[in-house]
Amino acid sequence: MTRVPGLFTLVLHTHLPWLAHHGRWPVGEEWLYQSWSASYLPLMRVLRTLAAEERRGLVTLGITPVVSAQLDDPYCLDNMYHWLANWQLRALEATTVASPEALREFGSREHAEATRALEDFAVLWRHGASPLLRELIDAGTVELLGGPLAHPFQPLLHPRLREFALREGLADAGQRFAHVPAGIWAPECAYAPGMEHDYAAAGVGHFMVDGPSLHGDTALGRPVGAGDVVAFGRDLKVSYRVWSPKSGYPGHAAYRDFHTYDHTTGLKPARVTGRMVASADKAPYDPGRAERAVDAHVEDFVRIVVDRLTDESERIGRPAHVIAAFDTELFGHWWYEGPVWLERVLRALPAAGVRVGTLNDAVAAGYTGAAVDLPPSSWGSGKDWQVWSGEQVADLVQLNSEVIDTALTTVDKLHEQTSAVGARPPRDFVADQILRETLLTVSSDWPFMVSKDSAADYARYRAHLHAHATREIASAVASGRGEAARRLADGWNRADGLFGALDARRLPRP
CATH class of the missing domain: 3.20.110.10 (Glycoside hydrolase 38, N terminal domain)
Incomplete structure (x- = not known):
């Protein structure tokens, strides 16, 4: 040989x-x-x-x-x-x-x-x-x-x-x-x-x-x-x-x-x-x-x-x-x-x-x-980014940007509220679920499916569903309804409970 x-x-x-x-x-x-x-x-x-x-x-x-x-x-x-x-x-x-x-x-x-x-x-x-x-x-x-x-x-x-x-x-x-x-x-x-x-x-x-x-x-x-x-x-x-x-x-x-x-x-x-x-x-x-x-x-x-x-x-x-x-x-x-x-x-x-x-x-x-x-x-x-950033998915690109901004602002606020000066905040299930839903919103699958016209309606539905979950929980936090935010996070987690070890405290600081 x-x-x-x-x-x-x-x-x-x-x-x-x-x-x-x-x-x-x-x-x-x-x-x-x-x-x-x-x-x-x-x-x-x-x-x-x-x-x-x-x-x-x-x-x-x-x-x-x-x-x-x-x-x-x-x-x-x-x-x-x-x-x-x-x-x-x-x-x-x-x-x-x-x-x-x-x-x-x-x-x-x-x-x-x-x-x-x-x-x-x-x-x-x-x-x-x-x-x-x-x-x-x-x-x-x-x-x-x-x-x-x-x-x-x-x-x-x-x-x-x-x-x-x-x-x-x-x-x-x-x-x-x-x-x-x-x-x-x-x-x-x-x-x-x-x-x-x-x-x-x-x-x-x-x-x-x-x-x-x-x-x-x-x-x-x-x-x-x-x-x-x-x-x-x-x-x-x-x-x-x-x-x-x-x-x-x-x-x-x-x-x-x-x-x-x-x-x-x-x-x-x-x-x-x-x-x-x-x-x-x-x-x-x-x-x-x-x-x-x-x-x-x-x-x-x-x-x-x-x-x-x-x-x-x-x-x-x-x-x-x-x-x-x-x-x-x-x-x-x-x-x-x-x-x-x-x-x-x-x-x-x-x-x-x-x-x-x-x-x-x-x-x-x-x-x-x-x-x-x-x-x-x-x-x-x-071989470029057009499938995920082109005109056909411009609405999803904008959605992702808005949801990420909402998520980061809300999680930062939660950490500020629960953290003493110089101390690490306790783990916050609400913050975890906000980041979990945000990551599901920005999955590359949704714009790919839309650009390729492969179950595009399902892809848009999924992107907007997870975006809604992020916004709904974040809105409760922003309005000071802490208990409502916890109930909402728990409800969404029943469907989207993956990545149980995800810890929002590890999000890099601004």
Whole structure:
């Protein structure tokens, strides 16, 4: 076996907005349970299998605090169990004599899959995701990437709230996993000049940007400015081979079609068949055909990685670093065969002579180059900030600014009222809930969904709902109605009780 020069890193970004207690269908908790069953359960199974083979440094796994909160939440855990049982029943219904033969066969396979998921969940997941992830981190199978609470678009955030969200997010990961991440996946890969200083102050040593932020030269990580914080760029030539805005493996005719439902059972029994084929004309899913496509795409991806590492190493005159980065939910939720492809790729790359490692491994092995000044950027359309700051979402930008100003002013007032000169104020549940609702208001998901016209009404509803919660509690504080403020904070907390360790006293002072 010929050793390929350099290092390959797979980075997965796991994120959904806070969905618990905020609707069920078509947008709401169903989104969480679909992603959990189709992506998170299979991914955990793959990583545990490979960890048992003592494979190390396989994946750099970003888990946002808001996803961690939901995967550990007792309410979400109970409802996930019911969702899996319902999936099993729907699959059983598809096996009845009244169903077409192709659907009966599909239902039998789906029933076996749902049964396995239920068994996995009952045995491994009933105490949440954190114990499982901690095992993988302890074993060195994955490197954990963290992020700020509630996934805000950081460049547009008030500096005080930006610092608070980042530090609280890292602390949240430390409490759940007994590991404070050394690196982060910045929400939307968004960067503004100077943010590297925030990262350094918070103990973050590296972060992800999209390839164009480094002008496409992603062969090495780059220290940003005069500091030591390293920016790693996604290699678009490799990443887009799997999935891009226009093409990628999941669109292959043999794979299961995401958009075509059997409306009686809610299952997805068709294959893609063709990009221009109407749902009613899609062919039945054929597992054997899909298996052959997976193997072909594994072989193709390994070839692309080997060629890219070889070419980039020759270009820069030293071993290069290639990073492929994706949303975790691509694997399973959007692309049913994705977890199988992922496991086979993680076996095939080392067999082909490719060294696989994490971002931490890259730093330790010196895969860094000359310092660089990064432009304002993101991984959104245009690779700039337009998705989160453009004219289409100008109202949300204004809403965020007003709500943040209200929150900071109110929390400062509460601390002034309860603090003796020079003393730390006692913890204030009202102040905590104000910041909790504010962070949910400024989640980057809402402008993204509006800009992409993806459940835009739901996104606007959620942004305004959390803004209303912030303002309602703050108004009671401003008018001196302390008891009313406490009742309101308690009421909103019943729906939005995530991040229980959030402590408003840690908000940076003006």
